[in-house]
Amino acid sequence: MPEQQSSNSNTDALGYIRTCKNYLRSASAVHHRTSSTAFAELVDNAKDASAKTVWINRVTARKNQFCLSITDDGVGLDDRGLLNMFGLGYSEGKLFKGGIGEYGAGFKSGSMKLGRDVLVLTIQKRSHRMFAGLLSRTMHDMEGLQDLTAVTVEIVEGEDGELAVKQDSRKHRQSIDMIKKYSGVVQSEKGLVTLMKRLREAKRSTRILISRISSDLEWEKEDICMKMPRDKHYRYERSLRVYLSHIYGKIRVRDQQKNPTIVLRNSEIIPVIWEKTLYHKGETSFAMRIESLRGLGRVQCLVGFKDPLNQYPGKPEKLKRRPENEPQGVIWLVNGRTVELFTPTKTQAGQNGDEKAWTKYSAVQAKGKGARIICELNLNNPTGLKLQQNKDGFQKNDSYYKLLAKMDEQLRKHCSQAMHKS
Incomplete structure (x- = not known):
C-alpha cells in the first residue's frame, strides 16, 4: 500500500x-x-x-x-x-x-x-x-x-x-x-x-x-493524584507518590538501590522497603526456592504477614477496603523494579476485604490469608515469564500460572507447619 x-x-x-x-x-x-x-x-x-x-x-x-x-x-x-x-x-x-x-x-x-x-x-x-x-x-x-x-x-x-x-x-x-x-x-x-x-x-x-x-x-502540594473515588480505591492506586514508591522500592534494607531517585513536586519519594511491610514472627517470614517446575528457573521469595497475626480476631472492621489498608498477595519485582502488585494466590483469591475469613486465628495461619509474597525474578534466567508491553504485570501464560500455583502450595504448607509449632 x-x-x-x-x-x-x-x-x-x-x-x-x-x-x-x-x-x-x-x-x-x-x-x-x-x-x-x-x-x-x-x-x-x-x-x-x-x-x-x-x-x-x-x-x-x-x-x-x-x-x-x-x-x-x-x-x-x-x-x-x-x-x-x-x-x-x-x-x-x-x-x-x-x-x-x-x-x-x-x-x-x-x-x-x-x-x-x-x-x-x-x-x-x-x-x-x-x-x-x-x-x-x-x-x-x-x-x-x-x-x-x-x-x-x-x-x-x-x-x-x-x-x-x-x-x-x-x-x-x-x-x-x-x-x-x-x-x-x-x-x-x-x-x-x-x-x-x-x-x-x-x-x-x-x-x-x-x-x-x-x-x-x-x-496536590507534593503529589499528583488520579481522579478516582477515594473510598473505592487503595491509596497506591490514587497517589502517584505512593505508586512510584511501590514500583521502585527494594526488598530488603541491605539491597543495593537499582532505581533512580525520584523527586515529585520538589519532594523526594522514599522507596518502600518491602521487608519492613511484613510482620515477622518466627517462621512467618521465609525464603522458598521453586526448582521442581519444568521450564522455570530458581525463584526466591520473601514471605510474611502484612499485620500481626493476632491483630484481626474480633476486629473485622479493619479488613474493609480502605485506602490505608493495602491488600495481600504476590509482589513481583524484575531487576529491582516492581512490575505487578498484590496478585492473590488461589487460596487468597477473593479474601481481600472478606470479614468472615478472619474470625478465627487458625484460619489466618493455616491458609496463608493476609500473607504477602515478595518475589524477585531475573528474566535472563529461563523462567518462561514475559512482561506485558506496559510493564504493568506479566503475560498470563502457562509458566505464570504454574509459578503462582507453586507459591500457593508452599505458602499453605509453611503456614500450616507454623501454626502447629505455635
Missing part, C-alpha cells in the same frame, strides 16, 4: 515515520490503564538511560497554562536516538545494565496518556550535541497529517558561546515553526533556546514537557 502523505506544502519537508496518526491515541488508551503506569514508563526510560535522578513537576508554560515536566540526568540522546524514540519498535532498554525496555512503544504510549503534545529537549553527554523534538496530536489534527510525523531541530553553540538553532535546511526552519505553533510550551525560537540553555546550566540531560495535560490528573 502506498504511503499516505499530506498535501499541505508547509509540511512536505518533514520526515514521516509511516504510521497512522491514530496510533498515538490508541496506544495510550490500550497500553495504560491509568496515568500512574504512564509516569512509570517515562521513569523507566530515564532509568534505562542511566539516570541517577528523575524530577517530575508541573510548571507554567504559557500564560495561564501548565505543562508536565519530567527531567533526568542520564546519558541523553543524539538525533538518531531522538527519532528512534519517536518511532516504533526501537528500544535501548536491553543495551543498559538492568534495563527492562523491550517493545519500543513506551514513550509514545506514556506521554500521550498524559497529554496531547510533547516537546523533548536533550543533550547527549558524550558528544554534547543538543536536540529538540516535537510529537503532537494537535499538530496532526490541525495540519491534516495522516502519517505519524516527528519534528526535530539541532541547537548549536556559536563562537561567541551563545546557543542558537542550526539553520541549515528548509526542514529545520519548518520544524521551528511547528514547535512554536503546537508545542504549547514555547512561542519563539529564542524561548526554545532559553529552555535548552537552562537544561545545560542545570547539568541535566533530557527534559520532557507535556502540554494540554490529561483531565484525569489532580494536583
Whole structure:
C-alpha cells in the first residue's frame, strides 16, 4: 500500500515515520490503564538511560497554562536516538545494565496518556550535541497529517558561546515553526533556546514537557493524584507518590538501590522497603526456592504477614477496603523494579476485604490469608515469564500460572507447619 502523505506544502519537508496518526491515541488508551503506569514508563526510560535522578513537576508554560515536566540526568540522546524514540519498535532498554525496555512503544504510549503534545529537549553527554523534538496530536489534527510525523531541530553553540538553532535546511526552519505553533510550551525560537540553555546550566540531560495535560490528573502540594473515588480505591492506586514508591522500592534494607531517585513536586519519594511491610514472627517470614517446575528457573521469595497475626480476631472492621489498608498477595519485582502488585494466590483469591475469613486465628495461619509474597525474578534466567508491553504485570501464560500455583502450595504448607509449632 502506498504511503499516505499530506498535501499541505508547509509540511512536505518533514520526515514521516509511516504510521497512522491514530496510533498515538490508541496506544495510550490500550497500553495504560491509568496515568500512574504512564509516569512509570517515562521513569523507566530515564532509568534505562542511566539516570541517577528523575524530577517530575508541573510548571507554567504559557500564560495561564501548565505543562508536565519530567527531567533526568542520564546519558541523553543524539538525533538518531531522538527519532528512534519517536518511532516504533526501537528500544535501548536491553543495551543498559538492568534495563527492562523491550517493545519500543513506551514513550509514545506514556506521554500521550498524559497529554496531547510533547516537546523533548536533550543533550547527549558524550558528544554534547543538543536536540529538540516535537510529537503532537494537535499538530496532526490541525495540519491534516495522516502519517505519524516527528519534528526535530539541532541547537548549536556559536563562537561567541551563545546557543542558537542550526539553520541549515528548509526542514529545520519548518520544524521551528511547528514547535512554536503546537508545542504549547514555547512561542519563539529564542524561548526554545532559553529552555535548552537552562537544561545545560542545570547539568541535566533530557527534559520532557507535556502540554494540554490529561483531565484525569489532580494536583496536590507534593503529589499528583488520579481522579478516582477515594473510598473505592487503595491509596497506591490514587497517589502517584505512593505508586512510584511501590514500583521502585527494594526488598530488603541491605539491597543495593537499582532505581533512580525520584523527586515529585520538589519532594523526594522514599522507596518502600518491602521487608519492613511484613510482620515477622518466627517462621512467618521465609525464603522458598521453586526448582521442581519444568521450564522455570530458581525463584526466591520473601514471605510474611502484612499485620500481626493476632491483630484481626474480633476486629473485622479493619479488613474493609480502605485506602490505608493495602491488600495481600504476590509482589513481583524484575531487576529491582516492581512490575505487578498484590496478585492473590488461589487460596487468597477473593479474601481481600472478606470479614468472615478472619474470625478465627487458625484460619489466618493455616491458609496463608493476609500473607504477602515478595518475589524477585531475573528474566535472563529461563523462567518462561514475559512482561506485558506496559510493564504493568506479566503475560498470563502457562509458566505464570504454574509459578503462582507453586507459591500457593508452599505458602499453605509453611503456614500450616507454623501454626502447629505455635
